[in-house]
Amino acid sequence: MKSLSKILLLTIITFLSFPVISHAQNRSSLELMSFELNRIAGVETINSIAALDQGQKFLDSLNSSETWLTDLLDSGPVQNPKRILTMLHRIWLQDNYIANDDLKRSFATACSLAMGMNTRLDEDWMFNRYQYFLDSWDNGRLNKCFSDLATWERRYIARGPQYSSYSSVESLKYLQQRICLPRKDYVGACWQAPYRGHNCFGDSVQGPKYYQPFRGSFSCDPEMAITVGGVCGALSNLGTAAAIANGIPATSMGEPGHCAYAVNTAPGIWTPAYSLSWKRGMHTSFYRGTWTDLMLAQACFEKPDLVHKAANLQRLAHWNESLGNIKDADLALAQAIKTHPMHYAIWIDRAEFAIRHKFDAKWWKAYHDDILELLAPAHEEPAWHLLSKYVYDNLTTKMSNAARTEIFLQYLKSFDDFGAGRWNIESAWSWMTGKAGGSSTQRKFLRQLADATITSPGLGAACLAWVKNYYEKDDRQWLEFQNWLVARLDSNGDGADSIIRQLGRTAMPAAAKRGDLASYQAIGKLCSRLYKSTDTKGIDPFPGELLTEGGAMNISGIGEHYDSPEQHWGVLNMHGGALHTNTTTTPWVEVKLGNFGLLNGIVIQNRPGGFMSRANGARVLVSTDGQDWQQVGKLEGAKLFYRIDLSQTKPQAGYLRIERDGQCMHFARILAYGQRTN
């Protein structure tokens, strides 16, 4: 009897503790997924698919396979289900056994999901593409890593680059032969096409005549770009298409006035290529076309078991909602988020669920707190998107200014640096400041905002530059802010310069490391008032643009001993500055150029005075990706100026490196000249 009581008690405790799990146990995973497929597609679509040749048999096959449904439902958003299912049915019709073949099933599903991502994609184009990739795999033409990819990664391959002609079957066939490289090397594949703003006829790439004399003489557009040339759009699509043709996930992406791309260079690693800015709009994306969205997708889908577990809870919520069990549905969604907080779709789903059922501010506060605790610390940009799109309107509208700004500050304090990459945090700051209240409240909030972020090496530079810009037309406010900042940060009583110097020392290296040229430049310029401009006498420039201008620099032993990072900015331009590496096995200086270019030459100005011989023997290298370096020169002797003439070879470069063995180096200027190629 005692035992029975115990069992009963335990059952009650279990039921009370895990009400959602108990529901989940009542529904099998297959049931939940089958329900979800019908829910997403809708009766009309399901009926239309069933009416196709062997349509019902196809749906039965799909609904009876847990692995296939997992591929379909747990590999990112399912958009335009009719297009997806139509494509999948067409592939299945050709091969009824795809459900039993992991690679075929996964790639067929990826191609079908990609059809839903872009309604302009042609069904025949995708079908041929599916067949060509499978044939390529069977014949050993794809990189071996293709077999290890997950369905969500294969969606990038299925989708192709922005220019669909760069990924036609003819193009794939050509590129598999023409550019076949180890996975990481596709970040340099774009340079196989020469950068030419005007073709050899003198016609601009911006007009229709650029390719007109040549169209038809080549097997495909990538071959034409490699032979005739192109600018950033053609080059980036070429790099993307080359990776994709060989079975490597990649996507082209837009940047302000530029086009770049990203390659999945190793499992879990996405590397930007030919990129000039963090302001990226991804041409293939799951939820939003941002870089941080891609980083979050990676963090989410690299854990497929958690994705499946969380998604089953989400599906259970949908089931409960369909039955009118709103409380159970909410509990299931809450549990889904806690199971896998990186699953962005569930966050959105939960917010929209709350809007549908008109949940109160108390509910939104709990959701808000979950975001700050579970998502914002590592992925603050997607967190911001959820907060600004869903939460603040439902939570802060009726609040006092003080309470509202307190809510904003809670978000700002939930992370201490850029988590998954630089993003437009300035727009978030501006938005919050605008919503803070009247001008005096705004001023107060702005200081609270700065107080929360200014000491962060990553955020500090961006924040200071943003505040300066915010007060662009109000010198008095800017001065007042600086005074406040000095009082806030200056424990030594050295004044504003001391603060700016301190920011230069912490924020500039962080910005350089992240490749955040805008922040580096903003703080660099601000710091330049702290040191005098160096005499330009003796500089004999090479033809072309000064490509180092607008760039960023990092050195070995940054900020140690004799180095003052706040003086680095001037090294890359005519202002002049100073750098001093440490002494280690191979001290180095690395510069990310302000623009990619074909180099005509490099001028390096030594630190005048004693020890100029320390530069003797230093190697000068260039790179297009900051990874693979090619030596282009050597510094010889103890000179004030070194000139490396590259006019004969004109190496393509986006990065420059100076290194030597066993001796520190110190320079006043590093100036690279050439023809811009972006």
Place this chain on the structure above:
Amino acid sequence: MNNLKKIIILIAIAVLASNSWAGVYFANSYEQAFQAAKKHNSIVIVLVHGSDWNVKGQKIYTSLFKTKTINRSSVKDNVVFTDVDILQSPSEFQKTNNDQRNKGFKPQGIHSYPAICSYLPDGTLLAVKQGQDVPTEVIKVNKTVITLIEDSAKYQNLKATADKANKAKDTKAELAALTELAQLPLNQPKDILKRIKELDPADTDGLQARLSFPHWQKLFADTTSRTQKGQGPEVEKELNEMLKNKVYTKEQLATIHVAIGICHRHQAGHEAQAAVAFQQAAQIAPGTFPAEVGTRCYEAWYKKTK
């Protein structure tokens, strides 16, 4: 004692075997390949492949290089074979070992793997076969390698003949050797055309003209650039002079006509001349690239020109 003798004999056999030279040698590393090549004045053939990512390269490596089964019966010249493995995701241990094997190798001129490179013993790169020039079928790859060896050996011999003739001041023999060398499908020695010009200023059979004919991209770009700078009449004159040279192929003549068309296109009031030039390009060598370009330019821009 008997055992010691056996060991000594075995060591001696091993040493002798390693030093033996039968014209063909498979080296275990890039550096070792060049050491052997320098010793025996051999061509070096390097297969550059990726064993952990590239199936095609691995197939060639396994079928021909690893098993040393390149059909050697047709190889009459001294040749050293080796391979360079470009790994995609090696462990630290694999990387260290592989870097050691690949030491000295630079992927000069390689844009696609697998690649088969041919070198002189001093490291001069003669040719890179890659992309569609490396067939998929092993038997055809074998043939490609043999052709590469033959061409490279020919290069080596012709260069030696030319150098010898140069020392002996036998200009006729030097010119003959250089003329033949210049037509091999390999990277050419620096300044070879300059030397041929010195030996045969009159360009007796037009070889220099044909070999020094600029790439269409350069000819068109130079024509555009100079005409836009106001040198149109001068450029036109030079191009017409080129047309008078009877040694050019029909394709080269068509290329010149396109250049003339470009020259006129950038001069105001020359539309009719441009139309004629592009049409002539199309007619002189139908089916060739410059003819196609000429046709398109005419059709798109000048068809309605009177």
